[in-house]
Amino acid sequence: EPEVTQTPSHQVTQMGQEVILRCVPISNHLYFYWYRQILGQKVEFLVSFYNNEISEKSEIFDDQFSVERPDGSNFTLKIRSTKLEDSAMYFCANSMNGGSQETQYFGPGTRLLVL
């Protein structure tokens, strides 16, 4: 069964540094999402992306965050200047058709630690 992959699995960075989290979605999926889970808290929606545009974003997804599909396969989340509170597990997800009834397929996550 096709899988979503994410790299790196773990990243440690200094506050103020830029990080790029990468995701390789399932090949025929067209709708992409990022979520995060701060330790001990709920999984939270960050952003959805379709046709090279952001479809929806949460209040968390401020100007420090950006997403893109640089080469038509990878889907990336960039945090421009990391803060301590950005430490979390970041999950990429994707679906074939979009829509609220569709299954979203998740990657294993990237654990980001900001020091």
Next chain:
Amino acid sequence: GDSVTQMEGPVTLSEEAFLTINCTYTATGYPSLFWYVQYPGEGLQLLLKATKADDKGSNKGFEATYRKETTSFHLEKGSVQVSDSAVYFCALSGTQGGSEKLVFGKGMKLTVNP
């Protein structure tokens, strides 16, 4: 805003025990409801879903029924196995103009002992 409340655990059961994980939601409109499971070291996987009232989702011996009158989507399994040890997340989507974003509960860690 929309929210999901579920039992948090952690819960430890013996093999073959009955499992219920309660999940209730608050939402405008008619959301789709999901149970996701996360096995150790892996991402979230869809376990089952229901997209309208009275629908029953089922998979791998797990079941949940979409109850609009009680705004609930409780997960049940009649006889758990060691391999069911995981974290279980209840989630919804489709409110607020058909938004695709998933709104999750906090997750419940289940350990099943032989």
